Amino acid sequence: MSSSGLEIRWHGRGGQGAKTAALLLADVAFKTGAYVQGFPEYGPERMGAPITAFNRISQNEIRVHSNIYNPDLVVVVDETLLVAVDVTAGLSKDGAIIVNTPKSAEEIKPLLKGYEGKVFTVDGRKISVDALGKNFPNSPMLAAAVAVSKVMPKEQFITEMQASYAHKFAKKPEVIEGNMKALNMTFDALEPALKAAGLA
Amino acid sequence: MAKKDRMSGNEAVAYAIRQINPDVMPAFPITPSTEIPQMVSTYIANGDIETEFIPVESEHSAMSAAIGSEAAGARTLTATSSCGLALMWEELLIAASNRMPLALALVNRTLSGPININCDHSDGMGARDTGWIQIYAENNQEAYDNFIQAYPIAEDPRVHLPIMICQDGFITSHAVENITLEEDADVKEFVGEYHPEEFLLNPGKPVAVGPYSLSCYAMEARYNQAQAMENAKEVIVEVAQKFKKQFGRGFEFFEEYKTEDADYIMVIMGSAAGTAKQAVDDLRAQGKKVGVIKLRVFRPFPAEELAAALKNCKAVAIMDRTESYNTHGGPLAAELTAGLYRAKVWIETVCYTYGLAGRDFMVETVYDIFNELEDVVENGKKVEQHKYVGLRK
Incomplete structure (x- = not known):
């Protein structure tokens, strides 16, 4: 971890909710008493364009207002970005990357330009479709970010997200249950890999 | 008691506006404006505040309506960003020369070209010689704190000038960060009620606003304006000291x-x-x-x-x-x-x-x-x- 605490970089495509996931992560991490930052890098505002979002989470006041170039964790919400964007640029080899893909970590590794740190994969599409009936991968990827970074215990995360979703989806409460289910399914799906990596 | 929270810079300014409950907010409601008018209009729709929101067709009209409203004696604000501020240019000078103590929440973004929406200070700096007070913020906390200080500075009889409360586009306006929010009642008390000395809707004391002036008097008006800006220095310090005493934060210049x-x-x-x-x-x-x-x-x-x-x-x-x-x-x-x-x-x-x-x-x-x-x-x-x-x- 750098002097700024935990630094996370999100890669997604416009419309997939990577920015929302970063803001939600800041929101729940705040509940642990931490100092937080969650912010997107704005480029062309169009569906499908590569976008980047960032989190800093620290026990100390955060004053730096630049983007994150040496993250501890990278979350890739769209697998097709692996060929379009250098997602592991500056990523600490003591850190980790999480990719939204049906493939295994072993299958993804060759696409990561020799990245030596931990690699996790989550089938965010399948989890989202099973839990919600629609492909909104940001909830699974948010859960994965929490599971891998250990920014807060699972139980606290689940409790806080229930409250966050109740607020965020006040006008469409029917999606809350599905989103909560997606979070829990992601933790379950990642458990074997986290155990193998000594992170469970 | 103050509470710890987290929110974006835009939310922080909208929160301060809710606590102040100004009388009128004319604003151009879409891009290049910010989320601030949208958030304030939500507060209005929910009945949290009584502010009259006037959706206008351009920023030139937003500032014109703000001048009219302020001239009528109503505490007024607007919000904009980037080329929206550029389109207000003519009216910015009129607001200042008419000595209208209105507030503008500015989210600093660049002016084209090349076409670009991101942060720099070219919008605010372009307006630096229009006669407005300008205060800049490092983060959401300062954007919030500065907005609470806006009216006590602008409306002070020694000043009577419009004030721009600026923060960096996206970098703070769209970033969620920790913030300390003060109690509604404390903010209301700090900002106080607006009692303009002179205003258009006052039949007991008629005034002219925005009259024609020949060269025999126009230069004196400018001199008075410059004196008001000079006076603003002591008022800014006083308000900052009072804010720090009450809320424990902030700086003078x-x-x-x-x-x-x-x-x-x-x-x-x-x-x-x-x-x-x-x-x-x-x-x-x-x-x-x-x-x-x-x-x-x-x-x-x-x-x-x-x-x-x-x-x-x-x-x-x-x-x-x-x-x-x-x-x-x-x-x-x-x-x-x-x-x-x-x-x-x-x-x-x-x-x-x-x-x-x-x-x-x-x-x-x-x-x-x-x-x-x-x-x-x-x-x-x-x-x-x-x-x-x-x-x-």
């Missing part, structure tokens, strides 16, 4: 960060000041005597105060997040070097242009700049007096 024994000082505005402070801590850990002055108030410009704060250092880096095309530095550089000259403070200055159109400003850039200042002083290195940092190689 600027924040001095580890400058007391500093050989090298960076003068900078907005969100980049936080990045610079982190760099100062890193360099101090290596034994370097460096510091940062974060300028909060750009109009009125605290030239004498800055010169006094800089007089003991060896060199200063003056940081502009805009270009003024005068070929020797941005607006801050031009005004600060003039201020140093007037105060006979003969120190090295290097004027840097950084962060244009959203170019990121990093801790490492601050290290490089302090190293360069040291090189200038210790080794007599010759550097351009005005240079860009962060350019592509």
